[in-house]
Amino acid sequence: MIAFDFNWSEPLNLVLILFLILLGSGQIWLLLRSSGPDISKQKMGIRIALNLLLWLTVAGFVLQPIFRSIVLSGKVMIAGKDVPSKEIKRIQDSLHIREVFSEGNLKGKSFDTLTLVGQDFSPAFFSDLSQQITTSVIINRIPYFSDHVIQSISWNGIIRKGQVQRIIGSVNSSDAQWAKVKFGNQTLDSVKLEKGNQTFDLSFPVFTEKRTKVDLYLGDDHQETIQFFARPLPPLTFQIILDNPDFESRSLATWLGNRGNSVEISTNLSKDIRSKLTLNKTGTPDVIITDPKNASNAEVKKALATGKSILFINLSNGSSDITSINSALGTKFQIKKISNEEALPVIGELSKLPFDFGKSNGYMTVSKYPVAVEKTTGKVAVSLLNETFPTLLNGDSISYGNIWTSVIAAIHPAYQSNVEVNSPVYKGFKTDLKFNNLINNPVSMVLGADTLHLNYSAINKQSADVSFIPSESSWLKLSDDSEINITDSLDFNDYYKSKIVDQFVKSRLQLQVELNDVVKVSDQALQHLNESRIPDWIWFLTFVLCFSALWLEPKFN
Missing domain, CATH: 3.40.50 (Rossmann fold)
Structure with missing residues (x-):
């Protein structure tokens, strides 16, 4: 199948088509006018053929033909900038993936399964990828984290003073070491990590009120700052x-x-x-x-x-x-x-x-x-x-x-107006808030400058939840005694990038589920087409050969 990378609706492109027609007509008119009785039919035929070849070359260069075929490449892989070549080769061999591409050379390629390895991709990569592939392409991902980098992390974003704060995470430890959470110079909790992929669970009773910061350490290296809001404990x-x-x-x-x-x-x-x-x-x-x-x-x-x-x-x-x-x-x-x-x-x-x-x-x-x-x-x-x-x-x-x-x-007896949020909360990511034991069953809650409409449970009329996507990174006030810290990629940067990849893969899967019936009906329309184009060096070489032939032809009798 042949298609053309040419926009027929552009007025300037229509002028180019008219120019091509006039160019072809002009070549034939000049050839017929310059031909005399002494020129044989064979020589005239060669001249017409050479001029026609030149005209076709010019027309082809303007129209840019694309050759398409329904031949799938099967599995392909794209690796992030954070993945070393040795690891790429290991994954490629273990998954029997034939081709590995970079972000920039995927255009025009055909495949039915794409595996994303790592998480360090350019900001525009996922939007460009969505436009290049069809909805039926299966996308998998394999996270990759270097040693001594936090792979996952979570804690309570809003908690009562006196309640136990838990910080749960994972890391690929390059050696046996201690994971610690510290408040200033005081170690609140620590756990020993062995070499290899390890999970850690640090906990401590919250003894502060309002905005609180504690520091996470791996060995002697400061990793990140854990921020949460501590609500006061009501007197009893x-x-x-x-x-x-x-x-x-x-x-x-x-x-x-x-x-x-x-x-x-x-x-x-x-x-x-x-x-x-x-x-x-x-x-x-x-x-x-x-x-x-x-x-x-x-x-x-x-x-x-x-x-x-x-x-x-x-x-x-x-x-x-x-x-x-x-x-x-x-x-x-x-x-x-x-x-x-x-x-x-x-x-x-x-x-x-x-x-x-x-x-x-x-x-x-x-x-x-x-x-x-x-x-x-x-x-x-x-x-x-x-x-x-x-x-x-x-x-x-x-x-x-x-x-x-x-x-x-x-x-402590049941608190009134409890709120739960799992941190870290990143700008631009969907976040869930859970409320229970609400007083007077409010219809909505004000978070910063936004109004969130609550969805109440059919079983418990005092429990509700709401989802929102933060648009700014800052402390947002939820009520008189609660705030939520919205962060950005500066906190736990590798984990943040991993969440971006996860969000893209999940959104693609959801899209495939929603369009499942459409995909089945129009399966032929969604078939993968392998595209190939004529390289620029071939165009250049063809022009040189055509002009050379036209120049040399009169010199041979």
Whole structure:
């Protein structure tokens, strides 16, 4: 099949066609006029043939013929600038791919499967590629990351103070090293990575408010800055019910009160006689802190029945204490003894009872601490920690705060107007926001200068979600106490480029699904056509030969 790379609708091109017609007519007229009776028919035929050949060459150069055939090249591959040639060769051999192209020399090629390797492509590559290939072409991708480069990363973009922030990612580690997350000079968490492809899961209780930055390190190398927004923890009312309040409970009460919470310490002095000590103004308790001896206490059961939280501390005999709690409140905690020692170390000077919670789907454990939380009508938590106040007395108020901030966040009653967003959030990429426990069921939310219309769940009328595509990279205000950080390619650049490739491949797949019926009906119209053009050097050589022949022809008799 022959086609022409010529726009017939352009007026100037029509003038060129007219010029070609006049050129051919003029050549024939001049030949006939200059021919005399002494010129043989054979010689005249040669002259006409040479002039016709020149005219056809000029016409062909103007029209630029394209030769098309329905011969598929099968699998082809395009590699990004970040992929070394050795890796390209290895992938080509393993996938049995016949041809490898660069971004610039794909035009006019035919194939049914395209494999993209790596992620470092030029900004205009994907838009150009979309115009060059048909919708039926299958596109695959193979990511490639060099050593010591973050391959994937995620964390909570909006989180409550006291909740546990988790940073989950992967990296191809060139050697055994440590992945660390640091706040200033303080290491919040670390995990050892072995050589090879490794995943890491770093976590720490959030102790800040509003915009927060922590730094991610691989070994001694600073990788990137993790940014998130920490919402304040709403103050609660605590009631501490103990027969004999000790230094542990008093230290905890003081720490809670200093953070704006209301605290009431209730002590049984004797039968029917109770003393109360309050810090800040108190009301109906949101959380009751007590010991296993009070598991059957009427106040404890009443609070749990109304959806409040119960925290058990000061356990002395693990097995019997857990049995008492389960029997009184209907919980299903399980523990097993793991040592004959009186206490086992946890972190630093912090210790616990020689027990561990058994694995169960009925309850969750608090990260890094031997505390389990089971959700019933309310929440029931059990702590296997021994005394924590020595940590405070030794001057380590940060560690003490981390312990109880994590525990309180785990048993905190349901927050109002929660929002979840998975970071990093990149400009130009679709992002999902999830809301739950919304107040008054608003129809929309304002994010920066945009209004987002919420889609409510058919099952839970207080839960909603919304998708949006950020158009700028900055902190965008979501509500009075929430902001979302929108970033660009400067943060986790290789991961950002990888997301661009993923987005292109997914959009192509979605397009193929949507056009599936059309593709089936018009299969012949969508057949791949292998295109080839006449190279410029052949045109040049043809012109030289034609003019040379016309010049030499009169010299031969």
